[in-house]
Amino acid sequence: MIDVNALQEHIKQLILGPRIIVGLSGGADSVFLLHQLVLLSKSTPLNIIAAHLQHDWRGQEDVADALFCKELAVKLGVQFVTKDARDIVIKKKWNGSQEELGRHQRRAFLHQVLHEHNADVIALGHQAQDQEETFFIRLLRGASLEGLCGMQPKDGLIIRPLLEVQRTDIEQWLTSIDQPWCQDSDNTNPRFLRNRIRHELLPVLRNIDPRFTSNFARTLQQLQQEQTLIDELVQSTFEQIFDTDGNGNLPHFKKLSPMLQGHVLKKLFITNGVQFNLSAGFIDEALRFLNSPRGGTHMLGNSWALYKKSDTFQLITTTERTL
Numbered sequence: 001m002i003d004v005n006a007l008q009e010h011i012k013q014l015i016l017g018p019r020i021i022v023g024l025s026g027g028a029d030s031v032f033l034l035h036q037l038v039l040l041s042k043s044t045p046l047n048i049i050a051a052h053l054q055h056d057w058r059g060q061e062d063v064a065d066a067l068f069c070k071e072l073a074v075k076l077g078v079q080f081v082t083k084d085a086r087d088i089v090i091k092k093k094w095n096g097s098q099e100e101l102g103r104h105q106r107r108a109f110l111h112q113v114l115h116e117h118n119a120d121v122i123a124l125g126h127q128a129q130d131q132e133e134t135f136f137i138r139l140l141r142g143a144s145l146e147g148l149c150g151m152q153p154k155d156g157l158i159i160r161p162l163l164e165v166q167r168t169d170i171e172q173w174l175t176s177i178d179q180p181w182c183q184d185s186d187n188t189n190p191r192f193l194r195n196r197i198r199h200e201l202l203p204v205l206r207n208i209d210p211r212f213t214s215n216f217a218r219t220l221q222q223l224q225q226e227q228t229l230i231d232e233l234v235q236s237t238f239e240q241i242f243d244t245d246g247n248g249n250l251p252h253f254k255k256l257s258p259m260l261q262g263h264v265l266k267k268l269f270i271t272n273g274v275q276f277n278l279s280a281g282f283i284d285e286a287l288r289f290l291n292s293p294r295g296g297t298h299m300l301g302n303s304w305a306l307y308k309k310s311d312t313f314q315l316i317t318t319t320e321r322t323l
Helices: 004-014 028-041 061-078 098-116 126-140 168-178 193-206 211-241 250-255 258-271 280-291 316-323
Strands: 019-023 047-054 078-084 121-123 296-300 306-309 311-318
Touching: 004 028, 019 098, 019 126, 028 061, 028 168, 047 061, 061 078, 078 121, 098 121, 126 211, 126 311, 168 258, 193 296, 193 311, 211 250, 211 258, 250 258, 250 311, 258 280, 280 306, 296 311, 306 316
Parallel strands: 019 047, 019 121, 047 078
Antiparallel strands: 296 306, 306 311
16 A cells, blocks of 8 residues: 655655656656645646657557556646657667667656756656666676666756555556556567566566565665675775865775776776776676776777776776876
């Protein structure tokens, strides 16, 4: 059973301002989230915009979903914007799967709407079962601890207020107010890994132990707490290694454990906006250079490099390298 009052308070703690973009697919989760935000707007001034991206992968089903979303927005009195996915330009690399392409297109679309409407935050309807599915997807793909921690309630300009809400409770609440939602036929297509986990793996785990849902939530919370502890250690170490000009103390860095070296180096790249896939191989190659006796420059793609001289090292741009 959903405690709507507690959920409303949770949403208020997450929102960064009154102008909110809601990713509205038409599915139960996003429909529920839109309802909750509209309810919240009765006591808290909010400017809500429902944003729907039409992929055109399912023919008439996509058209029907877009019409449903538009009519729901009109019914609830919120602004509605939509766009065809074919008009979305994706700059980020993706693995070629339709599932990942769709995710990148939706993210690019929502950020575009955010900027066009000068909004404060994007609200997404991911809920507790999405966390479970994401965990096992990342586990199968060999994710790190950070990856296994799953989605966060607040991630930059994105909020996910429903991560602790069960899918069955969402559907029950919508049914109680006679609010229909769209059923995406792709959600049962076994060619998508997420669907195989949802329909084949998770039911087996729940059958093995009915406490799976609660135990999983507790384990995920513990992983997130451990990740927070690691983040604090990395931040403290980073501040000890680098001065205000970005010069790194190489002898100090070399005394760190290999794992901590990797975390510090990754933070250096992220802090400076290095646009690379920070894979384990990428980090390992940079670490080999820093721990080797040779000095000089180690290129990181076309725009960045690590520069090492004597007892210091720096992350520099290729422009700085030629000066």
